Amino acid sequence: MAIADIEEYAHLTEADVEALGRELDAIRRDVEESRGARDARYVRNTIRLQRTLEFSGRAVLFASRRRPAWIAGAGLLGVAKIVENMELGHNVMHGQWDWMNDPEIHSTSWEWDNNDPSAHWKQTHNYLHHKYTNVLGMDDDVGFGLLRVTRDQKWYPFNLGNLAYNTLLTLFFQWGVAVQHLELGKIAKGRVPKEETRRKLREVGSKIGRQVAKDYVFYPALTGPAWKSTITANFAANTIRNVWSNAVIFCGHFPDGAEKFTKADIDAETHEQWYLRQMLGSANISGGKVMDFMTGNLSYQIEHHLFPDLPSNRYAEIAVRVRELCDKYDLPYTTGPLAVQYAKSWRTIAKLSLPNKYLRDTADDAPETASERRFGAPAVGVVDPATGRRRGLRTAITELRRRKGILGRFRR
DSSP: OOBSOHHHHHTOOHHHHHHHHHHHHHHHHHHHHHOOHHHHHHHHHHHHHHHHHHHHHHHHGGGTTSHHHHHHHHHHHHHHHHHIIIIIIHHHHTTTTGGGOOGGGOTTTOOOSSSSOHHHHIIIIIIIIHHSTTBTTTOTTTGGGTOOOSTTSOOOGGGGGHHHHHHHHHHTHHHHHHHHTTOHHHHHTTOSOHHHHHHHHHHHHHHHHHHHHIIIIIHHHHTGGGHHHHHHHHHHHHHHHHHHHHHHHHHHHSSTTOOOBOSTTTTTOOHHHHHHHHHHHOOEEEOOHHHHHHTTTGGGHHHHHHOTTSOGGGHHHHHHHHHHHHHHTTOOOOEEEHHHHHHHHHHHHHHTTSOGGGOSSOTTBOSSOBOGGGGSSOOOOEEOTTTOOEEOHHHHHHHHHHHHHHHHHHHO
């Protein structure tokens, strides 16, 4: 089962969690007090780069009937859409740049290049997902209402299509995101007032209409005789953005080590416990500065979930301090190359298309989701008298894997 007792799973006492929270609060204060010109310069330079990429891509597509121009235009436009969605739209709408008091770069005014209206995104993502990260029944991003991604979700024959559904979600991700806020499951059960449904449909329909007109009518028409090839290039650019966005988001939430949680303690959850849940429920992507930029710095998903409204260009320096805290409290810091993290996510989606009876690991000790019961007894971290180092969750997981490995070799 998913984690119900987060402190027990983390091998931390209540005092430990409070101390961890104070140290994370100190990181927040330090960054907030040091925000300034270099951060403002970063976001403004990013906006200029994104607009240059988009302009270049659309200009090249005037010659899109030639294959090299089609490839170059689609590629440039695809990268422009990635930068707009990941490093700009997502982060601006989190309020990361509100401190600048620039009406152009403000969470209340930014409308991103995506089918999902920004107001809808801020409700489903900024509020529900970040407040209830990976909490079953609270966070719609746990499978996006379509995929079975933990054994705690009851299996239905519908789940046999997990791989097919995720392939479609990957290719048409912006459409899936746009539909998410509509809560179609609740509508089908009559749990949403009709007027609210009509309002949401109008808002989504209006945004989709503008996006379709922009990418498949207005800009293709500008290219004159090349309009047909421009349409296909624009579709390719949107697909590039969709696939990349899906990969980045899935790598942050579904690889091994990104835990899921029950509703058990959420109602009484403290600020410090929320911090701890973000650390246990998120995963990073390693890869360097280019990877960081192209993911909107969501390669630092752990840091983003701890501090979603701090400037994304500061996550790299924040990560150094967060890793030090993980070492101090012997907590895991889940990270890995994009290809590895994404492969693990797809592996989980493939496995969980089957009923639990066909799966090898228990629901308490599966690679993709574990619980405090995986250790067999209530666990509290201790200080090793020989080394003076804390022995907590990270050490316990390492020892558990070692014992399982020895047992597996013995059985063979």
